[in-house]
Amino acid sequence: MSVPYNFDEIIDRRDTGSVKWHYFDDTIPLWVADMDFKAAAPILNAVEQVVQHGILGYTKPTAALFDAIINWHGSRYNLQLDKENILFSPGVVPSLALMMHIFTETADAVLVNDPIYTPFMTKVKQNNRTLVMSALKEIDGKYQLDLDDIEAKIIEHNVKLYLLCNPHNPGGRVWTVGELEALLTLCKKHNVAIVSDEIHQDLTLSGHKFTPLLKLAEAENYAHNIVSLTSMTKTFNVAGIKGSMIFAKDETLIRKISQQQQLNDEYELNLFAYTVMQSAYEEGGEWLEQVLTYIEKNIEITLDFLAGHLPDIKVMRPEASYLIWLDCSAYGEDNQALYDKLREAKVELNSGIKYGREGHLKMRINVACPEALLREGLNRVYAAFRGGDKS
Known part of the structure; x- marks a missing residue:
């Protein structure tokens, strides 16, 4: 029997180190x-069980964790994943930085939309890549991709990588299958890789349907140039538990990403992240x-x-x-x-x-x-x- 959660409860987060509630007044x-x-x-119980066990040693992802990830994405989005398609990362933003080294060289052009989640811009610049921006068009109160402008910018700047945000932050768009297919076709035409930040996927609202880019990439025979980034952190409000996933379907590409992670030593999560991720996808x-x-x-x-x-x-x-x-x-x-x-x-x-x-x-x-x-x-x-x- 389901138990109703009380989202009206006001929990005092001041003086806890909270980034959101850092004020000394009643802001x-x-x-x-x-x-x-x-x-x-179930997530809180799982963490408590780990603490009660008492040993907080080195940990690796289990078969049950992989199964939980695979089942969640397969049942909700019909995205068929195997264990070999999944890598772990401390977060989506570190993964964005990582992707600069997978798909581009120093000074190469990377395209992002405007407006966009701030790290899309900062990570391009901090990694000495050339930031190119394509403004979204606002039509009937919602953003649309300007495909003509995107193609013009790709040609003008010899763009190597496109950073997509789906669902879009801050505009809240869930890009449709038609929009994604058009973007894939365009990027394939000019051999531009796409990295899709899909961290808000599970928060899609009524009347809308989220489609993973990887699902379409296989049909377009373009999976070798497509990576998806996602996490349980936004979905289940566990952002303080750092952890995310990198999905890729191409064997050569996933090996290249894994090798780059090894160089940076950024391929492991902590014990609590693995625990929370499995519990969230199994019982959340x-x-x-x-x-x-x-x-x-x-x-x-x-x-x-x-x-x-x-x-x-x-x-x-x-x-x-x-x-x-x-x-x-x-x-x-x-x-x-x-x-x-x-x-x-x-x-x-x-x-x-x-x-x-x-x-x-x-x-x-x-x-x-x-x-x-x-x-x-x-x-x-x-x-x-x-x-x-x-x-």
Whole structure:
């Protein structure tokens, strides 16, 4: 019998080393992408069992862990994986950096969309590659890939690698099969590798369907140039437990990635990461179903509040995740001033400009928190932009 989780519970995270809740005042953080919800009971129980065992020694992935990963992705996305297709990594961002050394050389061009999750840009630059950006087109309130611009940039800059974010962060798009197939065809035409960050895949919302890029790559006979990155951390709110996976279907490619990991000594996870990953994929489905229902309710609360009280904010309805992209250009002309206005009202959102030029005067809000905290945070957003408290 299923047990309902209480996502209305407010858990004090101050003075715990939390990145999200680092304040010395009563600021409400609606920014960095972790949830203010307790992790699933089976995950917490699994960690407790490890601690009770008492020996925290060297650990390697077990057959049961591989099976859990394979079964999760096979049953949910019809992505057929074998043990040999899976490598482990400390995180998706370290894997993005790793991929620079798999598919490119120093100064080679790497294409990303604008806006995009900040490390897509920083890891390209930090690894001495040439960053090329293609702006997404906003049509009917959601982002679209500009395939003409992407191809023009590929040709102009001799792009070697395309970093895809699916579902997209911060815009919340779940790219359709048609969009992904068109992108694959384009990249295959110009021999451009694609690395797809799919960490938000399990947070796809009602009415939308996530398709793994690797599933399509095989049909296009292009698996030798495709890598997918994903993790249990966003799905199950265990970001403090570092761990992720690298998926590739081509034997030569997976061997090359493994060899590069050996050079960097970045191929192992810690004991708790293996434990949490297996427990999440074996027993976390019920928690995920319930938390998605709660998140969808919070999304509606946010959209209704903004429509009723701050209608000049243009909201991009997400198709995945608990992050909502807001166009706040009606309320200011300077990005820092916009951010500071909200901080003065003791509510923090992510400043959109950190996601690229297309983030100018935009903000990203995280609604994965108890409803009471969300409503108070929204009231503070209203106070910041209207100069007074909402009654």
